[in-house]
Amino acid sequence: MLDETADNLSELTSGEESRRQFLTKLGLGACAVTGLGAALTVADFLEPKVLFEPPTSFRAGTIADFPEGTVRFNQEQKVYIVGGAAGIFAMSAVCTHLGCITRPMSGEPGIACPCHGSKFDLEGNVTHGPAPHPLPWLEVKADAAGNLTVDTSVVIPHGKALKA
Amino acid sequence: MSSLTLSTLTAWVRNSAVYRSIIRHGVADTNRNRSLVIFENLFLHVHPVKVREKTLKFTHTFWLGGITMVATFVLFATGILLMFYYHPSVPQAYRDMKELMFVVDNGVFYRNMHRWAAHLMVLGAMLHMLRVFYHRAYRPPRQFNWVVGVVLLLITLLLSYTGYLLPWDQLAFWGVSVGTNMAKEAPLIGKPLRFLLLGGNIVSENALLRFYVLHCVVLPAVLMLFISVHIWRIRKDGGVQGPPEKDPGEEVEP
Structure with a gap:
């Protein structure tokens, strides 16, 4: 498995990336997008929409x-x-x-x-x-x-x- | 080009004094450094450094403990969010629940996520125990961890039950009325137990506050403690045990 990857790597011309590198980036990117989305919905949730304060x-x-x-x-x-x-x-x-x-x-x-x-x-x-x-x-x-x-x-x- | 900037950035962070003061080992590229990643991290060191490849297969454990654990994390996160809008008082609790449902952005989403994760946690814990039972994984040296697991199931059920009262609707009120009347039937300790649990003789504001403190502080704290022991014992007992291996020597069990 590891040897195979090494072989593939050696065949790559400069500037190309291996399947593993691509999938790592894809995975990290998906995590980042999910994390950002969660952070935004939480921020939205935390902002109170109705205030129970005396009217000004x-x-x-x-x-x-x-x-x-x-x-x-x-x-x-x-x-x-x-x-x-x-x-x-x-x-x-x-x-x-x-x-x-x-x-x-x-x-x-x-x-x-x-x-x-x-x-x-x-x-x-x-x-x-x-x-x-x-x-x-x-x-x-x-x-x-x-x-x-x-x-x-x-x-x-x-x-x-x-x-x- | 972008990978070049990314790798230089990574290298710059890894070589910075701040990063090196927090993480003392190098990149996880050697066996030694891979071990150090686990050893030197408070949250990872309860796990074994190495696991057998076959134990990671889905059919080995059906990932039931892990699924229950993820549900627990979701419950902590969404529960903390719900606490930002909830007052454990009468009748404010019911109004806050309605506010979460109809006014607060994503309130329905987080409330339902908390509910479904709670169901998943109970279901996951039960299936996990069945799996452990049928795989004979409760046997020595894992007998103590089985007991810890039983305690964890009890805490899970108590968390479910105490959370049931908090919306302060009809379902909650009568659910807890019925449940605490069942507790009353326990011999000798039943009546005083119900009195202490409710902080009175009827399901009232005192009961709501007590259930709230149990649900949000006491039980989660005890849960975290026992989960820590449970996970740590998996390492101490030699990793997770899947289906028992066929040993032609000792075949038939009565």
Whole structure:
């Protein structure tokens, strides 16, 4: 068997390959294709197709619910809805330091993070570290009847409050 | 041309410091190096370095142990994938099963693969034992490995049974109700055994969690342990034994 192969090899002109070499490549190639296919179907499987998370867009009462000076904390959505001097705006309650949930301070107007002591004013600006950035503002829209919708997936620049 | 680049690439990898730190022997081109491939590999060293050519023939063993082993590998792989979507709680378990069936890409494929491989494993193990029995391969020096094999069959059946409850559908619920009521009939230990197995008196959330831990952790771990011993003992007992050879000296057995 081995001798036969050796004989065949000696008869091959350069650039040709023996039956054994060809079949080895064919076999390894088939294994590679199968492995690649399995890896792709597994990757496809692992990507979740339905998320059981709260929707990013939610109703938040009407314009009349937020006169100047109101701060409402929506715990489920982790969002503050504030009636400011310039109008109504929504702001993320997730601390920009390491992602803890901030809450309004009880004694003075302002927001504080319980994890590392970051403090923010009611517009989200950092008044005390270690938070590196202000709390981002989120999109608020009102329909003709004044019903508010907040979308936590859309970040808007600071200062763009919804005019009442 | 391509074979030239492939062989230079192979040579480059084989000569690299990283490769040589992992695999210390050369190419498997001599008897010594072929032996070292087996000796120096944790996963291969439970196998014999050399086997008789006739033992590789299909009709020698019908590859039944190997088929069962491959089914086991498939079950580990697909089982781990299914665990990514499964919560062992009521009623989430049933919803997760439905999600795998109707939402997750390839979910039906992997769930069915797990199911069919499980059937193949049970069938393969039984046929393997029949083959061993009829080939008289349970006899000394292989009597201990036969016992290990019996334990492996029991673990296989227990794995099948504990997996049965996990979809938390009607079939699962009543299957386990009936099965654990059978266990209750065992003398003396029956009732406490059922209580411990279910974590209560009825098939409830506790039972689901217990069966889940048994199915996904305890039994697979014990299975791997006994499979390792089983394979290693094949080498220690002188390789697989196929059909007994005709020896004119000692002919008729009663």
